[in-house]
Amino acid sequence: MLKNKSLISVSDLDKGDIEDIFEKADYMYQNMNNMRQNEPMKLKILSTLFYEPSTRTRLSFESAMERLGGSVISMADSKTSSFSKGETLADTIRIVESYSDIIVIRHPLEGAALLASRFSSKPVINAGDGSGEHPTQTLVDLYTIKKELGDIENKEITIIGDLKYGRTVHSLLLALTRYHVKINLVSPANLKLPDYVYKEIKNKLDVNIIDDIEQSIKQSDVLYITRIQKERFTDKNEYYKLIGSYKITKKEVEKMKENSIIMHPLPRIDEIDVEVDFMKKAKYFKQASYGIPIRMALISMIAGD
Numbered sequence: 510m511l512k513n514k515s516l517i518s519v520s521d522l523d524k525g526d527i528e529d530i531f532e533k534a535d536y537m538y539q540n541m542n543n544m545r546q547n548e549p550m551k552l553k554i555l556s557t558l559f560y561e562p563s564t565r566t567r568l569s570f571e572s573a574m575e576r577l578g579g580s581v582i583s584m585a586d587s588k589t590s591s592f593s594k595g596e597t598l599a600d601t602i603r604i605v606e607s608y609s610d611i612i613v614i615r616h617p618l619e620g621a622a623l624l625a626s627r628f629s630s631k632p633v634i635n636a637g638d639g640s641g642e643h644p645t646q647t648l649v650d651l652y653t654i655k656k657e658l659g660d661i662e663n664k665e666i667t668i669i670g671d672l673k674y675g676r677t678v679h680s681l682l683l684a685l686t687r688y689h690v691k692i693n694l695v696s697p698a699n700l701k702l703p704d705y706v707y708k709e710i711k712n713k714l715d716v717n718i719i720d721d722i723e724q725s726i727k728q729s730d731v732l733y734i735t736r737i738q739k740e741r742f743t744d745k746n747e748y749y750k751l752i753g754s755y756k757i758t759k760k761e762v763e764k765m766k767e768n769s770i771i772m773h774p775l776p777r778i779d780e781i782d783v784e785v786d787f788m789k790k791a792k793y794f795k796q797a798s799y800g801i802p803i804r805m806a807l808i809s810m811i812a813g814d
């Protein structure tokens with residue numbers, strides 16, 4: 510069903526699609542190291558166009574394609590591409606679509622991935638468009654909850670951090686409307702969820718905007734923390750004022766209930782103390798590792814024969 514389709518927003522996926530991706534990801538997880546021999550993506554080329562920094566997303570897409578026996582071409586740095594000469598995104602896409610079978614793009618502007626998909630006859634995957642969305646991170650996040658807690662349904666999830674600019678939060682919340690979950694939102698006052706996301710979720714989810722995190726920390730099955738998105742601030746002084754406004758330390762984690770987990774899309778700056786890394790509830794590095802089976806599943810469902 511995903512074959513040859515672009516993935517721009519989590520709204521492109523219904524619950525059935527998400528379950529199909531997870532089923533395929535389970536298979537990839539089991540066979541991660543021997544898929545290369547079968548070369549299911551032989552002769553296929555994936556291009557990664559990253560106009561913004563990335564470690565996990567780009568490398569996991571590239572590793573996923575390599576593990577499927579396909580090839581990768583990469584524009585990892587907009588400074589060394591024709592973007593720096595003034596080429597438009599539309600023109601770049603018209604070229605790259607003839608060089609590859611599937612395009613993964615990250616761009617600082619909201620809507621850039623959608624625009625790219627309009628100019629491409631090949632499927633485009635949104636790997637983050639400004640403060641907009643990051644649908645593949647959401648698949649990784651949901652898959653992590655499923656793998657680590659057995660199910661997504663009926664969980665209480667507290668999301669702490671930059672809800673305004675954090676694209677992973679936007680996509681995650683939109684996708685969670687497909688499930689029966691309780692959501693607690695915690696953020697500094699000027700980093701609240703944008704209205705357009707709130708309107709989309711408020712009638713579909715049990716959403717609570719809270720100030721006191723103590724109680725939600727105790728009750729939650731998942732604590733999902735994000736960093737403040739420094740690069741989105743036009744006035745950097747506003748960012749500096751917010752540094753350190755929330756932090757999860759060993760003390761908070763000790764109050765969490767049994768079988769609860771801590772997630773973070775990474776990179777972490779200072780919002781989770783490093784001492785938490787060694788506690789068994791800390792699942793953020795495991796979460797990043799699920800990026801491989803999820804992206805292997807997606808690539809093969811979208812670009813496979």
Ligand code: NCD
Pocket residue numbers: 565566637643646676677735736774775776
């Ligand atoms: C996130 C992103 O780029 O939106 N990183 C990622 O892909 N794992 C989160 C972030 O940068 O804070």
